[in-house]
Amino acid sequence: MATDQEIFLKAKNRTFSGYTEEEQCEWKEPFYFILAADPQLGLMKAWSVGDCENGGDEWGQEVTLTQQAVQAVNKLTPRPKFMVLCGDLIHAMPGTQWRDEQERDLKDALRGVDPAIPLVFVSGNHDIGNTPTPETIAQYRRSWGDDYFSFWVGGVLFLVLNSQLFFDSSACPDQRAAHEAWLSEQLDSAKHRACRHTVVFQHIPIFLRSPEEDNDYFNLEKTFRLQLLERFHKAGVKAVFSGHYHRNAGGMHNGVDMVVTSAIGCQLGTDPHGLRLVVVTEEKVVHRYYSLDELSKTGMEKELRDLLE
Numbered sequence: 001m002a003t004d005q006e007i008f009l010k011a012k013n014r015t016f017s018g019y020t021e022e023e024q025c026e027w028k029e030p031f032y033f034i035l036a037a038d039p040q041l042g043l044m045k046a047w048s049v050g051d052c053e054n055g056g057d058e059w060g061q062e063v064t065l066t067q068q069a070v071q072a073v074n075k076l077t078p079r080p081k082f083m084v085l086c087g088d089l090i091h092a093m094p095g096t097q098w099r100d101e102q103e104r105d106l107k108d109a110l111r112g113v114d115p116a117i118p119l120v121f122v123s124g125n126h127d128i129g130n131t132p133t134p135e136t137i138a139q140y141r142r143s144w145g146d147d148y149f150s151f152w153v154g155g156v157l158f159l160v161l162n163s164q165l166f167f168d169s170s171a172c173p174d175q176r177a178a179h180e181a182w183l184s185e186q187l188d189s190a191k192h193r194a195c196r197h198t199v200v201f202q203h204i205p206i207f208l209r210s211p212e213e214d215n216d217y218f219n220l221e222k223t224f225r226l227q228l229l230e231r232f233h234k235a236g237v238k239a240v241f242s243g244h245y246h247r248n249a250g251g252m253h254n255g256v257d258m259v260v261t262s263a264i265g266c267q268l269g270t271d272p273h274g275l276r277l278v279v280v281t282e283e284k285v286v287h288r289y290y291s292l293d294e295l296s297k298t299g300m301e302k303e304l305r306d307l308l309e
């Protein structure tokens with residue numbers, strides 16, 4: 001039996017145990033991973049009745065959806081290399097009621113994931129607060145591991161960022177500076193190392209449809225956004241995967257594919273509850289969003305094998 005440490009705390013010392021650079025830096029063959037966003041236990045109730053008590057303790061529907069996602073993922077063959085949860089794991093903000101209960105129920109559901117599929121966690125605004133503090137970040141790291149880190153899988157460099165530090169770092173300037181220095185170093189190494197592709201995960205999308213769009217709760221501030229896109233472009237980043245929007249969206253800019261993925265949990269648009277499958281080939285990073293029902297259907301195996309050819 002895998003321990004909680006092995007399931008939830010793989011991201012340590014700014015890397016991810018199990019996928020080390022020494023073993024994984026060379027391109028081998030096409031593979032795929034699962035991208036899931038915003039299980040956000042507690043949002044559905046809060047959304048329907050107003051955010052009075054962080055949703056009360058009635059997040060059973062979100063637990064069921066997460067369990068359905070876990071079962072669908074476990075059935076996939078060949079197996080995904082990992083499953084990344086792109087932030088907003090639970091709804092209750094740091095320091096508010098129901099947080100411990102939501103975290104407990106989410107972890108119970110995630111313990112059902114096949115232990116051979118490592119879980120990668122990304123911090124969202126609900127996980128560390130809209131204005132994170134050193135304490136909320138420390139709390140997150142105790143529950144889910146490092147808030148930013150990098151790892152290699154089959155010749156591809158993956159960067160997990162803490163996008164809340166881009167959004168509002170007024171209460172943790174030191175963390176922002178450290179994150180910034182680390183990111184520059186990583187992007188620099190992406191440029192110079194022989195990685196096949198570089199892929200970024202961050203909760204808040206850089207943009208939703210176009211880099212020129214107005215500032216919004218769901219994107220990053222425009223001046224900063226354009227600078228970040230330019231840095232990613234120069235470093236050869238192929239794709240950025242985000243959640244936060246609870247709808248599918250995104251767009252291509254200067255060779256960087258900004259991919260916004262809808263939620264396992266509460267939908268704010270018309271997408272079904274679902275997950276994204278991301279296939280990495282020698283030339284490309286291709287992806288498609290599947291509803292949880294579609295993912296459980298027969299025939300997925302053939303579809304996957306065709307994509308991986």
Ligand SMILES: [Zn+2]
Binds near residue numbers: 087088124125243
């Ligand atoms: Zn969010």
